[in-house]
Amino acid sequence: KGGIDLDIGVLDKFAQEIIKEAGERIRAAFSYDLIIETKSNANDLVTNIDRDTELFFIEKIKAFDVTHRILGEEGMGEKVESLEGVVWIIDPIDGTMNFVKQHRHFMISVGIFIEGKGKLGYIYDVMRDDLFYAIAGEGAWYNDKPLRKLTPVKLEEAVIGINASWVTPNKRVNHEKMIQLIRKVRGTRSYGSAAMEIAFVVSGKLDAYISMRLAPWDIAGGIIIASEVGAIASNLKGEPFDFLSQDTFIIGNPTVYQEIIANYIEQL
Ligand code: 2AM
Ligand code: CA
Numbered sequence: 569k570g571g572i573d574l575d576i577g578v579l580d581k582f583a584q585e586i587i588k589e590a591g592e593r594i595r596a597a598f599s600y601d602l603i604i605e606t607k608s609n610a611n612d613l614v615t616n617i618d619r620d621t622e623l624f625f626i627e628k629i630k631a632f633d634v635t636h637r638i639l640g641e642e643g644m645g646e647k648v649e650s651l652e653g654v655v656w657i658i659d660p661i662d663g664t665m666n667f668v669k670q671h672r673h674f675m676i677s678v679g680i681f682i683e684g685k686g687k688l689g690y691i692y693d694v695m696r697d698d699l700f701y702a703i704a705g706e707g708a709w710y711n712d713k714p715l716r717k718l719t720p721v722k723l724e725e726a727v728i729g730i731n732a733s734w735v736t737p738n739k740r741v742n743h744e745k746m747i748q749l750i751r752k753v754r755g756t757r758s759y760g761s762a763a764m765e766i767a768f769v770v771s772g773k774l775d776a777y778i779s780m781r782l783a784p785w786d787i788a789g790g791i792i793i794a795s796e797v798g799a800i801a802s803n804l805k806g807e808p809f810d811f812l813s814q815d816t817f818i819i820g821n822p823t824v825y826q827e828i829i830a831n832y833i834e835q836l
């Protein structure tokens with residue numbers, strides 16, 4: 569229970585139900601025409617299904633409890649400027665480019681915050697029907713299996729998620745140090761869905777994930793799962809991620825996280 573009179577078990581069951589139902593709707597929608605538009609730049613895509621899915625969540629949640637507020641990427645909810653009360657932070661489709669081009673490798677990400685504290689986190693792989701989730705203080709699961717606490721990994725044996733753009737000269741980070749990091753680790757991967765990469769870190773399939781610009785809805789579900797398995801997340805300065813704007817982001821196995829932050833990240 570939060571400071572609010574609310575049964576977490578009931579809320580969890582409801583959240584899982586609407587996430588799976590949203591997934592069914594997205595899978596069915598592949599038979600219709602997708603309307604693809606661009607947002608901030610030519611590579612920043614949004615579709616009618618991103619918006620429809622966000623609206624679906626808003627309608628369901630408001631019917632469940634009209635006082636709950638929704639912060640979604642597509643901005644169809646109300647303006648959320650604080651985390652008071654119950655706030656759902658939702659990315660209806662994380663990995664829209666994968667959704668459009670690959671018809672796979674995209675996630676629904678949901679984090680439920682009660683009086684500013686992350687209580688319930690979900691990352692749902694829509695095409696695989698795979699759910700990663702956590703209840704704060706009670707544990708984390710991958711479908712029906714509990715997720716284990718992460719164990720130490722050496723940086724030279726780590727596989728990390730990073731987009732190749734941050735290894736080329738850029739304005740956000742010292743790319744020479746990034747090159748050294750890439751040479752040091754066992755391997756790198758780039759999946760094109762932040763939520764998916766976070767899900768892989770909390771389940772030990774990746775040992776860290778680094779991004780130069782993420783928004784609250786990309787990570788809200790994931791960081792709640794992260795604290796249950798002992799993954800560490802912050803911005804690239806090592807400070808808490810700023811939940812009401814955009815920020816740099818790293819999440820990792822504790823040993824890998826510490827070494828990357830100490831020796832390989834220089835935010836410009
Ligand atoms: P999205 O698909 O929901 O937009 C790779 O692009 C990852 O970064 C995706 O998880 C994507 O989420 C996220 N991302 C965050 N901000 C973005 C932006 N301005 N343009 C494109 N992708 C962005
Ligand atoms: Ca987007």
Ligand code: CA
Pocket residue numbers: 641659661662663762785786
């Ligand atoms: Ca996203």
Ligand code: CA
Pocket residue numbers: 618641659660661662663664
């Ligand atoms: Ca999105």
